[in-house]
Amino acid sequence: MKQLTKQVCFVTGGSRGIGRAIVTAMGEAGADVAFTYQNSSAQALALAEEVSAKGVKCRGYQADVANTEQMQEVIKQVIAEFGHITILVNNAGINRDKSFLKMTKPMWDEVMRVDLDGVFTTTQIIAKDMAEAGSGRIINISSIVGQTGNFGQANYAAAKGALISFTETLARELAAKGINANVVAPGFIDTDMTHRLTEAALNQVKAMTPMGRLGKPQEIADAVVFLAGPHSSYVTGQVLAVNGGMYM
Ligand code: NDP
Numbered sequence: 001m002k003q004l005t006k007q008v009c010f011v012t013g014g015s016r017g018i019g020r021a022i023v024t025a026m027g028e029a030g031a032d033v034a035f036t037y038q039n040s041s042a043q044a045l046a047l048a049e050e051v052s053a054k055g056v057k058c059r060g061y062q063a064d065v066a067n068t069e070q071m072q073e074v075i076k077q078v079i080a081e082f083g084h085i086t087i088l089v090n091n092a093g094i095n096r097d098k099s100f101l102k103m104t105k106p107m108w109d110e111v112m113r114v115d116l117d118g119v120f121t122t123t124q125i126i127a128k129d130m131a132e133a134g135s136g137r138i139i140n141i142s143s144i145v146g147q148t149g150n151f152g153q154a155n156y157a158a159a160k161g162a163l164i165s166f167t168e169t170l171a172r173e174l175a176a177k178g179i180n181a182n183v184v185a186p187g188f189i190d191t192d193m194t195h196r197l198t199e200a201a202l203n204q205v206k207a208m209t210p211m212g213r214l215g216k217p218q219e220i221a222d223a224v225v226f227l228a229g230p231h232s233s234y235v236t237g238q239v240l241a242v243n244g245g246m247y248m
């Protein structure tokens with residue numbers, strides 16, 4: 001039996017990048033996987049087919065993670081089709097970078113809506129169900145930027161930093177209900193999000209990383225599978241940094 005057989009995993013933002021690797025890794029570990037996406041319908045469909053071919057159930061659902069009604073509806077549908085959700089991965093996230101003095105309020109608000117409000121909404125709906133069942137795993141994808149801050153990312157750093165203290169609070173409140181809550185804090189990972197960086201910025205990142213390279217989405221997914229599985233049963237409220245040594 002694989003380590004996540006009989007588990008039902010819900011991943012936000014699963015169509016591309018890190019989320020896509022998490023969906024695939026969860027399926028390979030034996031879990032049925034439901035994931036959301038916002039625009040990438042073709043990629044979501046292809047991913048669901050690819051993961052279903054591994055012998056698990058997998059489906060993508062279109063929903064804006066920041067839209068409470070849409071998330072309520074999708075989660076209801078997922079529970080009806082997959083059964084009780086046992087693992088939640090809050091992965092969907094965006095950045096809207098600008099140095100602080102030039103950052104507009106809409107840029108601030110957009111990042112907060114997706115990276116923080118979306119996590120609140122999704123987690124509250126699913127955690128209530130997990131608490132009733134008396135077990136569950138919640139894994140929130142923060143960022144190295146939430147630990148250190150970063151030039152041009154006041155909005156993103158604030159949201160990702162808040163995710164860490166949010167998760168620590170969940171861990172304290174929900175341990176008695178059998179729920180573990182942890183954070184994975186990636187360093188700079190090779191996805192569409194970092195493809196937008198200039199070559200000079202990427203070279204600077206590599207120079208600041210002891211391992212001298214960007215991370216791969218699979219390397220984040222491996223950490224998520226660990227936090228979702230039986231080998232992390234006594235781990236809660238922790239930040240698992242997967243960053244090539246860039247911050248320690
Ligand atoms: P990508 O931009 O490659 O993918 C983002 C994913 O989130 C897509 O599946 C996208 O869907 C989805 N998404 C975006 N906005 C919404 C929304 N409003 N509602 C639902 N889904 C949405 O990002 P990454 O894979 O790089 O990042 C994934 C997570 O990891 C994010 O939380 C990010 O902050 C974090 N992270 C990334 C790092 C990196 O270096 N890449 C470093 C540290 C943290 P669609 O395809 O439909 O647009």
